[in-house]
Amino acid sequence: MNKKIENPPRLIIVAYRLPFKIIHENDNVTFQQSSGGLVSAVLSLVGQQKESFFNPEEKIQWVGFTENTKEELEGQSLANESFQAHPVFLPDDIRENYYEGFCNNLIWPLCHYFPSLARFDDAYFGAYQTANELFFDKLAEIIQPGDVVWVQDYQLMLLPEMIRKKFPENKIGFFFHIPFPSYELFRLLPVKWRKAIIDGMLGADVIGFHTNDYVEYFLKAAKLVSGYGNKLHYINMGNRILKVDSFPISIDFNKFNSAYDDPEVSFARGSARESLMEKIIFSVDRLDYSKGIRHRLQGFNRFLEQYPEWHGRVSFVMVVVPSRDTIEQYQNMKMEIDQTVGRINSDYGNINWQPIIYQYRSMSYTELVGMYSASDVALVTPLRDGMNLVCKEYVASRKDEMGVLILSEMAGASAELGEALIINPLDNQDIADAIDMAFKMSPENQTKRMIAMRQRIKDYDVFAWTKDFFTQMNMLEQEQERLRQVFLTNKGIDDIRTAYERSSNRILFFDYDGTLAPIVPDPSKAIISEDIKNLILGIAKRDTVVIISGRDRKFLEDRFGDLPVHIIAEHGAMTKSVDASEWTMNDDYEEDWKESIKPILDLYAIRCPGAFVETKETSLAWHYRVADDADYADRRSRELIWQLKNFIQPELKLQVIDGSKVVEVKKTAFNKGTAAKSLAAQRNYDFILAIGDDTTDEDMFEALPDTAFTIKIGEDLSAARNHIKNQDEVFHFLNFMTSSVVE
Ligand code: GDG
Numbered sequence: 001m002n003k004k005i006e007n008p009p010r011l012i013i014v015a016y017r018l019p020f021k022i023i024h025e026n027d028n029v030t031f032q033q034s035s036g037g038l039v040s041a042v043l044s045l046v047g048q049q050k051e052s053f054f055n056p057e058e059k060i061q062w063v064g065f066t067e068n069t070k071e072e073l074e075g076q077s078l079a080n081e082s083f084q085a086h087p088v089f090l091p092d093d094i095r096e097n098y099y100e101g102f103c104n105n106l107i108w109p110l111c112h113y114f115p116s117l118a119r120f121d122d123a124y125f126g127a128y129q130t131a132n133e134l135f136f137d138k139l140a141e142i143i144q145p146g147d148v149v150w151v152q153d154y155q156l157m158l159l160p161e162m163i164r165k166k167f168p169e170n171k172i173g174f175f176f177h178i179p180f181p182s183y184e185l186f187r188l189l190p191v192k193w194r195k196a197i198i199d200g201m202l203g204a205d206v207i208g209f210h211t212n213d214y215v216e217y218f219l220k221a222a223k224l225v226s227g228y229g230n231k232l233h234y235i236n237m238g239n240r241i242l243k244v245d246s247f248p249i250s251i252d253f254n255k256f257n258s259a260y261d262d263p264e265v266s267f268a269r270g271s272a273r274e275s276l277m278e279k280i281i282f283s284v285d286r287l288d289y290s291k292g293i294r295h296r297l298q299g300f301n302r303f304l305e306q307y308p309e310w311h312g313r314v315s316f317v318m319v320v321v322p323s324r325d326t327i328e329q330y331q332n333m334k335m336e337i338d339q340t341v342g343r344i345n346s347d348y349g350n351i352n353w354q355p356i357i358y359q360y361r362s363m364s365y366t367e368l369v370g371m372y373s374a375s376d377v378a379l380v381t382p383l384r385d386g387m388n389l390v391c392k393e394y395v396a397s398r399k400d401e402m403g404v405l406i407l408s409e410m411a412g413a414s415a416e417l418g419e420a421l422i423i424n425p426l427d428n429q430d431i432a433d434a435i436d437m438a439f440k441m442s443p444e445n446q447t448k449r450m451i452a453m454r455q456r457i458k459d460y461d462v463f464a465w466t467k468d469f470f471t472q473m474n475m476l477e478q479e480q481e482r483l484r485q486v487f488l489t490n491k492g493i494d495d496i497r498t499a500y501e502r503s504s505n506r507i508l509f510f511d512y513d514g515t516l517a518p519i520v521p522d523p524s525k526a527i528i529s530e531d532i533k534n535l536i537l538g539i540a541k542r543d544t545v546v547i548i549s550g551r552d553r554k555f556l557e558d559r560f561g562d563l564p565v566h567i568i569a570e571h572g573a574m575t576k577s578v579d580a581s582e583w584t585m586n587d588d589y590e591e592d593w594k595e596s597i598k599p600i601l602d603l604y605a606i607r608c609p610g611a612f613v614e615t616k617e618t619s620l621a622w623h624y625r626v627a628d629d630a631d632y633a634d635r636r637s638r639e640l641i642w643q644l645k646n647f648i649q650p651e652l653k654l655q656v657i658d659g660s661k662v663v664e665v666k667k668t669a670f671n672k673g674t675a676a677k678s679l680a681a682q683r684n685y686d687f688i689l690a691i692g693d694d695t696t697d698e699d700m701f702e703a704l705p706d707t708a709f710t711i712k713i714g715e716d717l718s719a720a721r722n723h724i725k726n727q728d729e730v731f732h733f734l735n736f737m738t739s740s741v742v743e
Pocket of ligand 1: 177284285286319321361362363364365368385386387388389390391393
């Protein structure tokens with residue numbers, strides 16, 4: 001389904017850090033690839049994704065901060081095989097108030113639900129603005145027409161708007177890697193700061209978060225802070241549409257999976273098993289209060305207290321990677337962790353057994369995968385985590401389909417990994433019981449859970465993540481034009497009236513529900529007013545009038561049978577011409593379409609727990625009545641419909657029906673669009689008008705020639721040229737338009 005792009009663009013990543021450390025020794029410059037979730041994710045773009053979305057001839061341009069000085073890097077070519085680096089230099093005072101201050105002393109704690117740790121210093125925000133401007137200046141030096149810019153994370157929230165203002169034609173993506181907090185937390189920011197943040201992010205075309213919750217919180221903040229409402233995942237910015245969606249970041253599944261057989265990993269696994277106790281628990285994270293390290297230790301302590309049968313039989317390998325330890329809070333936390341580990345080891349350990357093996361140092365990749373694959377339990381207990389990649393890496397490393405993941409419900413990943421033992425990280429007892437349960441879990445049960453989780457990560461790996469993001473970017477571009485809302489002004493109405501007066505051969509299409517008749521709770525009671533009916537009669541005497549509806553023929557015949565109008569029923573499946581006494585049925589079926597459509601429905605089913613795809617004889621149905629989260633499923637169904645309508649090639653002549661908790665794709669050559677189009681082509685009409693309120697009317701708006709006046713009722717995003725506010729206004733509009741024409 002991925003369309004080949006004619007002139008693939010260049011990709012520019014702007015992130016706080018460059019993807020490598022620049023080592024400068026004796027006039028030689030070498031690069032040391034950095035580790036970390038974001039870098040591994042973006043690196044994946046260099047592989048197969050680059051082929052389809054970006055120009056393979058061009059390196060990925062990366063704008064990011066470097067600790068090196070300008071002088072050190074002068075005249076050096078800052079590139080490796082995949083990246084061309086464009087370093088940003090931040091003066092020390094700016095960097096401190098920007099990075100340590102605004103980013104890590106304020107935004108990080110706030111977004112991770114630690115408002116008491118958030119510091120509000122007046123100097124922070126000014127430095128944040130200045131730093132964002134410095135990143136912008138560097139970008140402005142290198143950006144070219146057509147480049148796609150992908151801005152990363154909370155350090156650069158003002159950047160998308162800066163880019164939009166100066167380079168309005170470039171496509172801009174923004175991804176937020178940490179939790180976007182609920183509005184009650186977000187509103188703790190000073191009014192000016194929070195508005196700048198929201199407006200800054202809204203400069204992007206696509207804004208991505210890890211989970212649907214974060215999307216909702218952001219949409220609410222955008223509404224309450226800057227007044228932008230949303231329709232499903234879209235925000236109408238007036239001159240453009242932007243999309244806010246969830247893209248759960250993932251990992252390179254195959255890399256972790258195949259590492260299992262690497263001899264060095266096997267060796268590391270073997271030596272861990274040999275030197276450690278019967279049962280191994282493993283945890284690894286950066287030093288951070290959000291990672292729940294202290295609570296994890298308390299949970300382990302409770303486990304030792306309550307389950308003495310495991311004494312002497314368990315090793316808890318806890319690796320903490322140094323991070324931000326120049327900040328006082330982090331230093332205090334480190335001290336507390338050291339003391340707690342010491343206390344637990346001294347309380348329970350003996351000459352032959354040390355319960356916790358603690359390392360405050362990072363590990364090599366080989367050691368890491370060796371530990372993942374040697375451990376009976378991975379203990380991942382963040383108090384808050386945007387996603388958490390460690391748990392996904394653990395699962396992917398288990399080629400043997402063994403091991404148990406204990407996972408905090410506060411990690412974004414818990415939405416995807418329901419087969420883990422999900423715990424509340426604040427609840428020591430919960431952690432203790434989960435460890436005991438994991439140790440006692442049968443191999444069959446472990447394997448069953450692992451298989452399900454592994455399949456999910458394999459299906460939506462980091463390549464699928466990036467592909468998903470850039471597919472949405474590309475699709476949005478196509479949608480920008482057709483989704484724009486332009487409400488009819490007096491001048492606009494006058495123009496239509498003049499065109500009507502000047503023409504002599506006219507055709508007018510009217511939808512029924514929501515257009516000629518108001519929408520009512522009981523559809524059988526949707527009644528057309530006498531005024532409108534008389535008006536239609538008057539028009540039908542001189543013009544071709546078509547009533548075009550999803551209703552069945554009997555319903556429409558009852559209401560319009562006595563008028564000289566064409567009637568199209570069931571979205572174009574049946575037609576009755578003005579002078580005909582019988583209905584004609586269109587039955588142009590072909591069967592060669594399901595293979596290309598089903599993968600789209602399947603992808604949506606994977607991304608919407610509880611939804612499933614049914615393959616019928618002549619149609620495919622995406623059911624979501626039993627989806628776990630009704631609101632989320634509802635939004636996904638809207639999205640699916642837009643996507644199907646965008647991506648289905650017209651030659652396939654497929655119809656997408658938005659049913660009751662089901663989206664159905666049918667093989668039929670007819671929908672409102674094709675029906676309207678064929679009628680409009682029958683004569684040489686010099687005035688074509690179509691009015692409708694429903695999503696099915698979009699087909700009609702799209703199918704009619706560009707010269708047609710297409711009018712959408714309501715403010716939903718639409719392909720129609722114009723909007724009018726509501727059904728009440730239809731009568732006045734039609735009355736005014738036709739009033740000066742005499743038969
Ligand atoms: C942020 C968000 C979100 C760790 N120690 C070692 C090591 N690591 C690697 C892991 C993993 C990565 O670092 C950590 O990623 P996480 O996702 O768990 O956490 P954050 O660094 O906080 O990342 C987070 C992420 O952004 C992506 O959007 O998931 O929620 O906070 O890949 O393997 N790697 C090696 N040795 C170590 O000692 N080799």
